[in-house]
Amino acid sequence: MLTIEETAIPAVKIITSRRFGDERGFFTETWNRRRFADAGIDLDFVQDNHSLSRPAGTVRGLHFQSPPHAQDKLVRVVRGRILDVAVDLRRSSPTYGRHVAVELSAENGRQLLVPVGFAHGFCTLEPDTEVVYKVSAYYSPEHDHGVAFDDPDLGIDWPVSRATAVLSDKDRMHPRLCELPEYFA
Numbered sequence: 001m002l003t004i005e006e007t008a009i010p011a012v013k014i015i016t017s018r019r020f021g022d023e024r025g026f027f028t029e030t031w032n033r034r035r036f037a038d039a040g041i042d043l044d045f046v047q048d049n050h051s052l053s054r055p056a057g058t059v060r061g062l063h064f065q066s067p068p069h070a071q072d073k074l075v076r077v078v079r080g081r082i083l084d085v086a087v088d089l090r091r092s093s094p095t096y097g098r099h100v101a102v103e104l105s106a107e108n109g110r111q112l113l114v115p116v117g118f119a120h121g122f123c124t125l126e127p128d129t130e131v132v133y134k135v136s137a138y139y140s141p142e143h144d145h146g147v148a149f150d151d152p153d154l155g156i157d158w159p160v161s162r163a164t165a166v167l168s169d170k171d172r173m174h175p176r177l178c179e180l181p182e183y184f185a
């Protein structure tokens with residue numbers, strides 16, 4: 001059983017699967033292709049990713065792969081808590097440049113569907129946070145791109161700044177949204 005919440009950007013959805021709790025803990029189906037397809041989310045995932053971020057305040061993003069290797073992502077947290085963000089990069093979209101920001105945690109079990117045409121990133125809100133996500137295209141380093149997480153044009157209310165965030169060298173170098181070529185019509 002799935003609950004799908006709409007967000008301010010219709011293509012981005014928050015998904016919560018039913019948790020069957022008992023004295024041991026809980027059981028839940030985080031991905032069931034048929035059930036998701038019946039709910040309108042018909043995706044063909046090919047790779048599962050898992051990252052651990054030791055320090056709270058780690059920012060990973062904002063990342064996307066360009067066509068023909070663009071990825072839908074279904075993101076969840078198995079330990080800790082994140083602010084998860086999807087930015088609309090589709091040039092002809094009425095919500096181009098706008099974003100959705102949602103707190104995902106091991107406790108709330110929410111998943112964020114970040115579709116093709118969006119940049120994705122997150123900030124960890126607790127130490128030792130582990131994020132797990134399915135993607136619908138294989139990793140292709142030549143098609144891997146980024147946008148500066150703190151681009152003021154995006155107006156994302158991150159809990160950290162460039163000065164305080166823990167960032168990879170790569171994530172310090174991304175261009176601003178206005179400097180990106182048109183990857184997604």
Ligand SMILES: Cc1cn([C@H]2C[C@H](O)[C@@H](COP(=O)(O)OP(=O)(O)O[C@H]3O[C@@H](C)C(=O)[C@@H](O)[C@H]3O)O2)c(=O)[nH]c1=O
Pocket residue numbers: 049051060061062063064073120121122138139168170
């Ligand atoms: C993303 C990725 C990385 N790698 C390798 C490349 C590199 O040596 C190492 C670390 O890569 P990165 O620094 O890009 O990892 P990271 O910064 O965690 O990148 C991820 O960020 C989040 C926000 C996303 O949305 C993902 O799609 C992905 O871009 O792992 C793979 O082998 N397969 C993959 O799919």
